[in-house]
Amino acid sequence: MNRKFGLLITLAMALVLSACASKVEQVSTEEPTVVVDNNAFGTGYSAADLEAMGIMGNPLDYKTLYFEYDSSAMDQKSDVIARAHAREMARRGGVSAELHGHADERGSRGYNLALSERRGNTVSSAMGNEGTGGSQLKVVAHGEEAPADAAHNDAAWAKNRRVEINY
Amino acid sequence: MKIKYYLPLFLIALTQCLTATVSAQNLRGVVEGGQVRGMPIAIVPFKLMSAPSSSTTEMPQLDKIINRNLYASGKFEPLPSEKFLSFPSRKEEVRAKDWRLIDADALVIGEIWNIEKDLYEVQFRIFDVRRDVEIGTGHRIPSIKLSNFRSAAHIISDQVYKSLTGRPGAFNSRIAYVKKSTPEYQRDRFQLLVADWDGYGSVEVYGSWKPLLSPTWSPDGSKIAFVSFSKDGAIVQVHDLNRGKSEVIAAFKGVNSAPAWSPDGTKLAYSTSRHGSPDIYVYDFATRTHQRINTHWGIDTEPSWTPDGKAIMHTSSRSGKAQVYRYDIATEELVRQTFEGDQNSDASLDFDGKRMVMVHDGGEIVVADAQTGELQWITSSKFDESPSFSPNGDMVLYATEYTYQPKLMVSSSDGRIKTPLEFVSGDVREPAWSSLLR
Numbered sequence: 001m002n003r004k005f006g007l008l009i010t011l012a013m014a015l016v017l018s019a020c021a022s023k024v025e026q027v028s029t030e031e032p033t034v035v036v037d038n039n040a041f042g043t044g045y046s047a048a049d050l051e052a053m054g055i056m057g058n059p060l061d062y063k064t065l066y067f068e069y070d071s072s073a074m075d076q077k078s079d080v081i082a083r084a085h086a087r088e089m090a091r092r093g094g095v096s097a098e099l100h101g102h103a104d105e106r107g108s109r110g111y112n113l114a115l116s117e118r119r120g121n122t123v124s125s126a127m128g129n130e131g132t133g134g135s136q137l138k139v140v141a142h143g144e145e146a147p148a149d150a151a152h153n154d155a156a157w158a159k160n161r162r163v164e165i166n167y
Numbered sequence: 168m169k170i171k172y173y174l175p176l177f178l179i180a181l182t183q184c185l186t187a188t189v190s191a192q193n194l195r196g197v198v199e200g201g202q203v204r205g206m207p208i209a210i211v212p213f214k215l216m217s218a219p220s221s222s223t224t225e226m227p228q229l230d231k232i233i234n235r236n237l238y239a240s241g242k243f244e245p246l247p248s249e250k251f252l253s254f255p256s257r258k259e260e261v262r263a264k265d266w267r268l269i270d271a272d273a274l275v276i277g278e279i280w281n282i283e284k285d286l287y288e289v290q291f292r293i294f295d296v297r298r299d300v301e302i303g304t305g306h307r308i309p310s311i312k313l314s315n316f317r318s319a320a321h322i323i324s325d326q327v328y329k330s331l332t333g334r335p336g337a338f339n340s341r342i343a344y345v346k347k348s349t350p351e352y353q354r355d356r357f358q359l360l361v362a363d364w365d366g367y368g369s370v371e372v373y374g375s376w377k378p379l380l381s382p383t384w385s386p387d388g389s390k391i392a393f394v395s396f397s398k399d400g401a402i403v404q405v406h407d408l409n410r411g412k413s414e415v416i417a418a419f420k421g422v423n424s425a426p427a428w429s430p431d432g433t434k435l436a437y438s439t440s441r442h443g444s445p446d447i448y449v450y451d452f453a454t455r456t457h458q459r460i461n462t463h464w465g466i467d468t469e470p471s472w473t474p475d476g477k478a479i480m481h482t483s484s485r486s487g488k489a490q491v492y493r494y495d496i497a498t499e500e501l502v503r504q505t506f507e508g509d510q511n512s513d514a515s516l517d518f519d520g521k522r523m524v525m526v527h528d529g530g531e532i533v534v535a536d537a538q539t540g541e542l543q544w545i546t547s548s549k550f551d552e553s554p555s556f557s558p559n560g561d562m563v564l565y566a567t568e569y570t571y572q573p574k575l576m577v578s579s580s581d582g583r584i585k586t587p588l589e590f591v592s593g594d595v596r597e598p599a600w601s602s603l604l605r
Contacts, residue, residue, distance in 0.1 A: 069529075070484075070488050070489060070510055070529075105530075106529030106530050107512055107552075108469060108526045108552050108553065109381065109552065109596070109597065110381050110424055110425040110468050110482070110513060111482050111489050111512045113394075113401055113422055114422060114440070114445045114466040115466060115484075117421065117445070118444075118445075118466060121443075140399075141400055141421075143378075143380070143401075152549070152550060
């Protein structure tokens, strides 16, 4: 029993020491050939750049893109996510996707219906430009009729101005 | 033949002449300390002259409904009957002094006669008590059933309105709206309903499990165009109220929405994105053809016609944000109408095209002078939408979310008096006032 225990401690210490040693080693090497992946997840950006945009980890984990009030313009984050999905669809080959466009409740319902379609179309063309490998993209406009958050405040509205990528 | 034709014309001219002087005189009394008031009016509870032997249903109080109607228009201030010094029901009982003492300018009296079983006749008279004259002569609504008493009250209100303001009333008109409910299996149900102007007597005319939007009345009040959702998206439908049948007008690829009847009822303007970006199209019922009337990369939607049918107002995002434009059909000239505020949309004109009501900055209802563009705020909320004028242009119907509770509201078109439609409840939206005066 005791012997076994002693062995364990020795092993543990050895591990700790080796860890220390390696750390020291790393610090001592001036400007190592640090490999920065400038094409994290095939996006053309580093993971740090993606993080700066608000994308933590794989862009494919994000399926909802958000928009400004009365705007169908995509920001950089949305663009990166949309193109990542396009490449993923191309990789899988022949998948069809639905792009569900939504608007917040402000403004008239008729206008919001058109605005939600426009948001879907913007995402559709961004994905189309990236190339979806023959996959079908269908835009479904919901207007303000299906809010993600039914509350009547800025936070809810921000969540409701969106396009959901579904495939 | 000729005499028959001229006599009514002469009478109309005479009444109009009379009413003009009456309203002009009364108008002097409505501005007090810079505060605009309605014309003080007393509606005496109508006297039941002969009661049916066995009446089980309660008789609706005509005076209460008339009071509420007149007040909602913003043009009248009905006085409470507790103030009345006398309760006349016939002309010889009217003492002008009694009414001047309580500061009434106008007076309405009436009698209800039971003719047979469930048939009644309502008689009423309208007086200018400041000048101590009757306006016009006695009016009567013959053979009316108890179940139609609310209609009788609306007819009387319209007559009083016309006699005292010189303008037609809008109380005998109809509204349409959409109600969302979740009755079973958590599945949303949408109903297209029509009701009296005050929301009373709602009847479902169309139902769907998907959202219904933008109902709009044909000029003759016999049909309603609206937007529903098929599995591929928004489509434009027309529902015939008499036949109880619906017809799909536009179900092209993309979004088809925002229908608007031409003033002669022969065409339907709407928006479709069938060719990419939403543009305004006009459907012709006779030829069953769709004509594209504009093409622009921006969002073009929510058309509405000018009363002469020569131009189409619509929302366009071509300047970057939604604004209202006027498109002249003959000259193809497009003129931007709105410049104040970030966003203006869903505009429609009143019956004579002098004023435009619309959604301003995302959720305020404003009335704009069509000539000067000057804005009059009806509401200053973030949540109001779907405005439409009453057929006479004196009131505006819209949807609000007052304290998060969806409501349909009617405002006087100067924004002064607001009346929630108490007979309408639940998750209601998209109200539309019929343009038909009945």
